[in-house]
Amino acid sequence: MPISRRSLFKALLQGIGVGLLVDQRLPVALAGGEEAARDDVGPFIARVTRPFDAETPVGEFASFLTPNDRFFVRSHFGPPVPELIAEANWKLRVGGLVDRPQVLTLRELKQVEPVTITAVVQCSGNGRAFHRPKVPGVQWKRGAVGNARWTGLRLRDVLAQAGVKEGAQHVQLQGADRPIVDSVPLFTRSIPLAKALHPDTILAYEMNGRPLPILHGAPLRVITPGWMANSCTKWLTDITVQAEEAKGYYMQTAYRVPVKSAESGGIATGASTPVAAMVVKSLIAAPQEGDIVEPGFSAIQGVAWSGEAKVMKVEVSLDGGKTWEPARLVGDDHPFAWRRWRFLWKATTPGPVSILCRATDARGETQPEVSPWNPSGFLWNGWDRVTVRVTG
Amino acid sequence: MRTPKQTRTTCEARPAKRGQPIHVRIVCLCLALGLVGPAVITAAQEGDPASISAALALRAEALIMARCAVCHSEDLIIQQRLPRNRWEKTVEKMAHWGAEILPGEADLLVRYLSARYHPAAPDHLPLMDSELRQAETLKQEPALTGMLVGDAGRGAGIFEHNCQACHGIHGSGGMGPKLAKNPILKHEDRFWETVLRGRGPMPAWGSFLNQQDVADIYAWLMSR
Numbered sequence: 001m002p003i004s005r006r007s008l009f010k011a012l013l014q015g016i017g018v019g020l021l022v023d024q025r026l027p028v029a030l031a032g033g034e035e036a037a038r039d040d041v042g043p044f045i046a047r048v049t050r051p052f053d054a055e056t057p058v059g060e061f062a063s064f065l066t067p068n069d070r071f072f073v074r075s076h077f078g079p080p081v082p083e084l085i086a087e088a089n090w091k092l093r094v095g096g097l098v099d100r101p102q103v104l105t106l107r108e109l110k111q112v113e114p115v116t117i118t119a120v121v122q123c124s125g126n127g128r129a130f131h132r133p134k135v136p137g138v139q140w141k142r143g144a145v146g147n148a149r150w151t152g153l154r155l156r157d158v159l160a161q162a163g164v165k166e167g168a169q170h171v172q173l174q175g176a177d178r179p180i181v182d183s184v185p186l187f188t189r190s191i192p193l194a195k196a197l198h199p200d201t202i203l204a205y206e207m208n209g210r211p212l213p214i215l216h217g218a219p220l221r222v223i224t225p226g227w228m229a230n231s232c233t234k235w236l237t238d239i240t241v242q243a244e245e246a247k248g249y250y251m252q253t254a255y256r257v258p259v260k261s262a263e264s265g266g267i268a269t270g271a272s273t274p275v276a277a278m279v280v281k282s283l284i285a286a287p288q289e290g291d292i293v294e295p296g297f298s299a300i301q302g303v304a305w306s307g308e309a310k311v312m313k314v315e316v317s318l319d320g321g322k323t324w325e326p327a328r329l330v331g332d333d334h335p336f337a338w339r340r341w342r343f344l345w346k347a348t349t350p351g352p353v354s355i356l357c358r359a360t361d362a363r364g365e366t367q368p369e370v371s372p373w374n375p376s377g378f379l380w381n382g383w384d385r386v387t388v389r390v391t392g
Numbered sequence: 393m394r395t396p397k398q399t400r401t402t403c404e405a406r407p408a409k410r411g412q413p414i415h416v417r418i419v420c421l422c423l424a425l426g427l428v429g430p431a432v433i434t435a436a437q438e439g440d441p442a443s444i445s446a447a448l449a450l451r452a453e454a455l456i457m458a459r460c461a462v463c464h465s466e467d468l469i470i471q472q473r474l475p476r477n478r479w480e481k482t483v484e485k486m487a488h489w490g491a492e493i494l495p496g497e498a499d500l501l502v503r504y505l506s507a508r509y510h511p512a513a514p515d516h517l518p519l520m521d522s523e524l525r526q527a528e529t530l531k532q533e534p535a536l537t538g539m540l541v542g543d544a545g546r547g548a549g550i551f552e553h554n555c556q557a558c559h560g561i562h563g564s565g566g567m568g569p570k571l572a573k574n575p576i577l578k579h580e581d582r583f584w585e586t587v588l589r590g591r592g593p594m595p596a597w598g599s600f601l602n603q604q605d606v607a608d609i610y611a612w613l614m615s616r
Contacts, residue, residue: 050465050593134511136478139471180463180567181557183490267481 043070047138051078052215055126055143061285061303064332064340065118066146068207073215074123074144076187076250080176080235082214090219092158092203096172096240099163106205106219112153117200119225119336120147120305121232124255124275127371127380133265135377142283142384147303147338150223152204155239156197164193164241171196172246173222175235189255190246191224191231195276200225200336203236225336226308228275228378230255245274257374264373277307280367281381282314282341282359291388293347300327300345302384305338306361314341317356321369321383327357350392356383444507452504454600459491459501461595462557469505473513476506492553540603542611550605551612554597563616568594572616583610 044054055072083089087106094102123144125137138144159171172190179186195201204223205212212218217234224231230250245251256272282304287293304311315324327343347353358367370382444452456466474482479502487493493501508517551563558568565571576583587606590596597606 046467047471048465048468053468133475134473136472136474136482138468181490184463185489267478 044073045141045143047140051075053138055140056146058142058283058285059288060143061147061283061338062301064147064337065208066148068148068210068213068216071121071146071148071207071216072123072144074138074229075177075234077177077179077184079214080178084176084237085214085219085235087219090176090237092220092237092239094158094162094239094241096242097165097168098159098241099165100161102158102162104158109153109158109203109220110205112157114151115154115200115202116149116151116206117202117223117225117336118147118149118332118334119200119223120145120278120338121223121229122146122278122281124228124230124378125376125380127382128377130380130382131371131373131377133373135375137377145283147305148208149206150202150204151206151209152202152220152223154199155201155203155222156199158203158239159196159241162241167243168241169193169243170241170245172238172240172242173231173233173236174238174240175217175221175233176237177235185249187233187250188246188248189231189233189251190242191222191227191276193241195224195227195231198225226306227277228255230275254376255378257376257378261372262374267375275378278305279371279379279381280304280306280309280311280359280361280365281384282311282357282367283384284355284357284386287355287386287388289386289388291386293353293388293390295347295350295390297344297346300343300355300357301341302357303338303340304329304357304359306359306363306365309361309363309365310335311339311359312362313360314339314343315358315360316343316345317358317383318345318353320354321356324358347390350390352387352389354385354387356385358383444504448500449504449508450599452500455493455497455501457595458554458597458600459493459497460486463491470509470517472505472509473511474506474509475511476502479505479509490557492557540607542607542609542614543604544608544611544615547605547608547610547612550601551609554601555609558594563613571613574613577610577613580610 043057045057046052046054048054053074056066056070060066060070079085090106092102092104092106092109094104123138123140126140126144127142128135128137129139129141155171170190170192172188174186174188177187191201202223203220205218205220207213207216212221217232217236220236221234222232222236251274255275257275259271259273282302284300284302286299286301300316302314304314311329314327314329316327317324325343327341329339329341331340333339341357343357345355360366367381367383371380456469460466460469472482483493483498483501483505487498551559555563555568555571558566559571560566560568563571563574571577576586584606586594587601587609588596588598601609
């Protein structure tokens with residue numbers, strides 16, 4: 001259909017043109033300018049707008065449970081199209097090395113004995129932005145982690161119903177999310193059978209007592225307490241019991257760390273192992289970066305957690321890590337949740353003060369000043385640091 | 393409509409940014425006055441060997457919109473600070489995964505990305521100069537002579553290369569809506585607006601597709 005030059009430019013200048021000519025800035029530029037210099041304020045810190053990846057401002061971690069609408073969001077392709085996960089259409093298929101393949105509705109799954117686990121879920125790349133040399137990937141800082149109460153059924157109950165056959169070693173997990181173009185590999189993951197059979201590994205349909213939100217994997221997601229979130233498949237549709245680890249990019253190439261420490265700045269070569277358990281880590285939730293502190297006593301507080309061991313100790317340093325003083329562990333104490341801690345600090349000297357914290361777990365693992373560098377920037381657990389200013 | 397007067401008005405409508413390099417302003421002015429030519433831009437950038445020429449930067453940014461933003465927003469790219477070899481690997485990986493990057497385009501992308509988003513670049517890079525973009529958008533317009541006639545045959549090819557990933561084969565829908573017989577086709581102005589400016593998750597194509605391209609895509613979609 002021909003358009004006259006007049007009508008085209010009328011459209012450009014009126015409907016489109018106002019935006020196109022006067023306010024046109026490519027999102028390339030927009031996004032760079034939008035990020036505030038201080039990004040720990042506001043309800044969410046969006047790292048990627050599409051697919052939506054966002055972290056929680058650490059001030060939120062002053063509370064034991066992270067609210068659903070503040071909990072960090074991460075996926076490779078964004079939520080599936082709504083029809084795929086609508087309760088009427090959605091089914092969980094269980095197959096592979098099983099005696100009785102299953103096709104289960106959400107209603108059937110909710111009839112299985114429910115369990116509630118309080119557990120930390122953390123992105124493997126949380127803290128990636130602190131690795132030097134810098135590494136590619138979403139530049140998460142401190143908030144790609146949260147602690148929530150997850151309610152669902154034990155994965156082992158589903159597996160028992162299906163009957164795991166001899167030779168099974170791994171359980172493959174597939175969600176309903178799909179890449180925009182078919183040539184991008186699916187986010188297919190697997191966990192070892194032993195982890196799948198752990199009584200605290202669950203398929204969750206509730207988060208903090210509410211139906212699981214779509215951004216967090218509704219109607220069903222895997223929760224592998226103590227392990228990084230790359231095992232916590234969202235929008236779960238297919239469980240396949242098999243002899244081998246899942247094939248494909250997201251199991252065999254991505255989410256792996258070198259077995260031997262990597263040469264700094266190098267690329268991934270040599271033997272590697274999947275990222276699994278979390279490492280011991282702590283964060284300062286209050287005060288926050290840049291806060292003004294009055295002289296006298298004030299509380300420093302935060303959270304600490306470790307993968308499969310109990311947090312035994314959190315320490316605070318106010319002299320750059322030369323000396324450390326113990327903080328007090330407070331509040332709820334659950335195996336896979338984080339532990340809150342408090343430290344009473346008497347601020348005296350006016351000026352900037354850096355507060356550092358580090359945790360130690362029951363295996364004796366202590367947070368290092370700087371985590372081992374690896375090509376994908378996983379498992380950052382260096383000392384946490386917040387700088388405040390004490391008034392005169 | 394592409395008179396120097398109109399274009400100049402557009403430029404003047406925006407206050408010049410403080411600290412904007414004088415050569416950028418000169419380029420902007422040259423473009424605004426219709427003194428358009430790649431030689432002008434290249435010459436203006438010669439004194440800055442670390443940067444890529446403005447003309448190439450604009451082409452690279454348009455490519456990012458067209459080739460990368462189909463699957464993920466640009467903020468994922470601009471937060472990276474990587475050496476050239478890692479940019480090469482990344483672009484290679486994306487091409488392998490189906491990004492429609494031609495070999496020449498890959499080179500340009502790597503040059504641009506490693507010039508702008510290198511490890512020593514500051515966390516918060518200043519915006520690219522927006523006046524320059526506007527001028528570039530205008531520069532892309534074909535010399536119009538009254539009527540813009542869409543070529544459905546050509547549109548089929550442009551659609552396949554740029555739109556099909558989201559809107560499906562023959563515009564039958566996919567991650568993006570079905571376009572064949574889509575009601576938006578009855579409102580040509582809305583169609584143009586959506587293509588040029590984007591909508592929701594769809595990136596803006598105004599800096600990549602020229603008006604003839606859009607007219608051709610429209611003609612092809614109307615024939616579906």
